[in-house]
Amino acid sequence: MAKTALQFRHNSSDVAIFVDGGTNLLVALRELIGDMTPKFGCGQGGCGTCSVLIDGELHLSCLTLAETVAGRSVETLDSLKQGPNLHPLQRAFAENFAAQCGYCTPGMLMAAKALLDRNPSPSRAEVVEAISGNICRCTGYEPIINAILAASGDRASA
Amino acid sequence: MTVTVKTFTSSSEAAAALSSDRNARYLGGGTLVMRALNEGDISLSTVVRANDQALTRIDPSGPRITLGAGVTFARILGERDLAFLHAPARSIGGPAVRNMGTVGGNLFAPNPYGDFTVALLALDATVALQGGFGSRDIPIEEFLQSRERQAGTLVLSVSCTRPTSAEAFHYRKIARIKPKGGSVITLAAHLPISGGRIAGARIALGSMAPTQIRARAAERALEGRSLDAATVEAAAAAAAEGTSPSDNALSSAWYRREIVGVHLRRLLLGQE
Numbered sequence: 001m002a003k004t005a006l007q008f009r010h011n012s013s014d015v016a017i018f019v020d021g022g023t024n025l026l027v028a029l030r031e032l033i034g035d036m037t038p039k040f041g042c043g044q045g046g047c048g049t050c051s052v053l054i055d056g057e058l059h060l061s062c063l064t065l066a067e068t069v070a071g072r073s074v075e076t077l078d079s080l081k082q083g084p085n086l087h088p089l090q091r092a093f094a095e096n097f098a099a100q101c102g103y104c105t106p107g108m109l110m111a112a113k114a115l116l117d118r119n120p121s122p123s124r125a126e127v128v129e130a131i132s133g134n135i136c137r138c139t140g141y142e143p144i145i146n147a148i149l150a151a152s153g154d155r156a157s158a
Numbered sequence: 159m160t161v162t163v164k165t166f167t168s169s170s171e172a173a174a175a176l177s178s179d180r181n182a183r184y185l186g187g188g189t190l191v192m193r194a195l196n197e198g199d200i201s202l203s204t205v206v207r208a209n210d211q212a213l214t215r216i217d218p219s220g221p222r223i224t225l226g227a228g229v230t231f232a233r234i235l236g237e238r239d240l241a242f243l244h245a246p247a248r249s250i251g252g253p254a255v256r257n258m259g260t261v262g263g264n265l266f267a268p269n270p271y272g273d274f275t276v277a278l279l280a281l282d283a284t285v286a287l288q289g290g291f292g293s294r295d296i297p298i299e300e301f302l303q304s305r306e307r308q309a310g311t312l313v314l315s316v317s318c319t320r321p322t323s324a325e326a327f328h329y330r331k332i333a334r335i336k337p338k339g340g341s342v343i344t345l346a347a348h349l350p351i352s353g354g355r356i357a358g359a360r361i362a363l364g365s366m367a368p369t370q371i372r373a374r375a376a377e378r379a380l381e382g383r384s385l386d387a388a389t390v391e392a393a394a395a396a397a398a399e400g401t402s403p404s405d406n407a408l409s410s411a412w413y414r415r416e417i418v419g420v421h422l423r424r425l426l427l428g429q430e
């Protein structure tokens with residue numbers, strides 16, 4: 001079957017790929033672009049580890065038809081690194097033991113970034129709501145919530 | 159799974175493509191269609207998309223509001239004039255699902271989904287459809303009763319009259335997991351009051367039948383009365399009448415029948 005040409009902004013670069021009909025954005029990012037930071041957990045929308053930002057909004061890449069991001073901006077966890085420095089959210093996750101096995105972490109960080117980009121000093125309830133589409137089987141969530149609150153404090157004082 | 163994706167700039171072209179191919183499915187936000195594709199659903203060979211601006215239009219002001227089928231729940235939450243729809247919009251998924259999922263897709267979402275549609279049913283919404291041969295408006299209740307046969311028609315928009323007052327409209331989704339989780343039951347009630355009495359009661363239930371339904375016996379118990387404890391009790395006692403819930407992972411049918419009256423009572427009395 002014919003492939004479709006697709007161009008979009010991936011983090012700070014413009015990319016062009018050819019996708020098969022029906023390819024989801026997660027597969028496009030991992031297999032065609034080689035960005036392994038969004039993870040595959042379920043392919044069903046249930047776990048959130050594939051979360052990315054599309055034009056700044058949190059989306060599940062496994063449920064996004066790749067073609068729908070033509071001309072748009074897709075940010076993945078890979079965009080958080082700034083040279084050798086950790087992003088304030090990554091540092092807060094490390095300091096608060098918010099990652100154990102780490103499988104949920106890419107999605108948690110993107111959900112947290114989507115929240116803080118819009119609401120730099122969220123309440124605890126707002127943090128809980130912001131990560132409510134992301135499942136963590138290890139931490140019991142508390143360290144993740146604390147990490148996001150700590151990172152928001154950092155930003156507020158910065 | 160590889161499928162053919164057809165993208166159109168006008169909704170009428172998309173509707174024509176949908177109606178001419180039994181294995182075509184329209185892609186709204188894709189939260190259910192992409193799931194089916196990822197699972198390898200072989201009934202699906204063509205995905206139809208429309209980039210028509212009209213599908214994402216919101217007309218939030220005035221007594222009658224219109225939501226394009228492609229409007230997401232996140233956008234509804236961003237409209238101050240649509241405050242009466244915020245509780246149903248907020249009850250859906252997590253933030254990513256609300257950024258993706260649409261009003262049109264919700265009309266087709268099977269149990270335990272379709273929460274927003276419960277609210278629209280209580281509000282007596284009208285669904286604007288575009289088939290292969292022109293467009294028509296039908297009441298949402300009729301749409302839901304014939305939903306199986308609507309495959310191949312494109313929903314353009316839904317519209318409804320604003321509730322007479324904020325206190326006249328009630329919505330609640332009962333879920334086991336908070337703040338996010340599938341519906342055990344979902345309830346919505348529109349109870350306009352005229353001269354101290356309920357006039358035009360509509361109660362809608364989700365997860366109590368194969369599609370969202372009205373609780374007509376409960377409506378009858380409310381109609382023409384004042385909303386006092388005795389009336390609410392009578393409506394609660396009649397809530398399960400005419401329902402046909404199923405067992406699923408979230409709850410048994412028996413449990414749903416047992417609790418629907420309890421939750422209707424709490425909803426109408428504004429109790430937690």
Ligand SMILES: Cc1cc2nc3c(=O)[nH]c(=O)nc-3n(C[C@H](O)[C@H](O)[C@H](O)COP(=O)(O)OP(=O)(O)OC[C@H]3O[C@@H](n4cnc5c(N)ncnc54)[C@H](O)[C@@H]3O)c2cc1C
Nearest residue numbers: 045186187188189190191251259260262263266272273313
């Ligand atoms: C993790 C997760 C959590 C969820 N939680 C909830 C929840 O709490 N409550 C809830 O109600 N739902 C929930 N859903 C289900 C779903 O996201 C919503 O019901 C949503 O509204 C579906 O809309 P969509 O645009 O994504 O649908 P799509 O997947 O695009 O479409 C769904 C169906 O509707 C048809 N369709 C879509 N738009 C049109 C149109 N304009 N005309 C004709 N046919 C159309 C499609 O062909 C398809 O058959 C959840 C889904 C996931 C993945």
Ligand code: FES
Nearest residue numbers: 041042043048062
């Ligand atoms: S892989 Fe996308 S939500 Fe689980």
Ligand code: FES
Nearest residue numbers: 100101136137138
């Ligand atoms: S750290 Fe293991 S799933 Fe969250």
